[in-house]
Amino acid sequence: MTTNDSLARVCTALVLIAFSLSTCAQSNSSISQISLQRTACFGACPVYTVSIYADGLVEFHGERFVDFPGNYTGRVDPANFTELTNFADRLNFFDLAEEYRVRREADGTVVTVSDLPSRIIKVIAGERVKSVLNYFAGPAELEQFELLIDSMTNSAQWTGRTNPNL
Numbered sequence: 001m002t003t004n005d006s007l008a009r010v011c012t013a014l015v016l017i018a019f020s021l022s023t024c025a026q027s028n029s030s031i032s033q034i035s036l037q038r039t040a041c042f043g044a045c046p047v048y049t050v051s052i053y054a055d056g057l058v059e060f061h062g063e064r065f066v067d068f069p070g071n072y073t074g075r076v077d078p079a080n081f082t083e084l085t086n087f088a089d090r091l092n093f094f095d096l097a098e099e100y101r102v103r104r105e106a107d108g109t110v111v112t113v114s115d116l117p118s119r120i121i122k123v124i125a126g127e128r129v130k131s132v133l134n135y136f137a138g139p140a141e142l143e144q145f146e147l148l149i150d151s152m153t154n155s156a157q158w159t160g161r162t163n164p165n166l
Contacts, residue, residue, distance in 0.1 A: 029082075029085040030125040030126045030128075031054075031085040031088060032054055032125065033051060033052070033053050033054075034052050034084050034085070034088065034121070034123050034124075035050065035122040036049070036051075036149040036155075037049040037119070037122075038117055038118075039118040039119075039120070040117060041116060041117040043115070044065045045164075047063040047066070048060060048061060048063060048066050048155070048158070050150070050153045050155045052076070052080065052081050052152065052153050054081050055078055055081075056075050056076045056077060056078040057073065057075060058073065058074040059072075060073070066158055066161075067158060068158040068159075074153075074154065076152065076154060080153070081152075083148075084152055087148055088145070091139075091141050093132070094125075094128065096130075096132050097132070098133065099132070099133040100133065100134045100136065100137050101137075102136060102137060103136065103137035113136050116135055116136055118135045119133075119135075119146045120133050120134075121146065121149070134146065150164055
């Protein structure tokens, strides 16, 4: 056996191991759909819902203050979905509160705000369906998840906004 043959076998083995690991990473999660809905405010906040599926299908429904109102579909690399499911797992999404509307201070006072759009993330995993409403004061990681969903689905192609929070 030559050095090139040995090197080729090692490379082939590494590729197979990498493929096996990526396949395991995808199959470890039972999540089949992740959706993000952004609701209205008193201003020109974009109002839309974007959903992504395990096969990379993206569905967009734009309502108001988006460049393309209506229903559209697109495709992304299924690795985007895997990255989102991994984030949801790290976030312990199914353990989050159902909603975040106010911030409670250490002294017991409650801080509220008005005129913000709500963001609602829905995750479907088998028979489990969980929605989390983030109006104000949700965990920072929840807002990161919202932005990651927009990024991974490329919702900016329909909204015209690279940062939907503005």
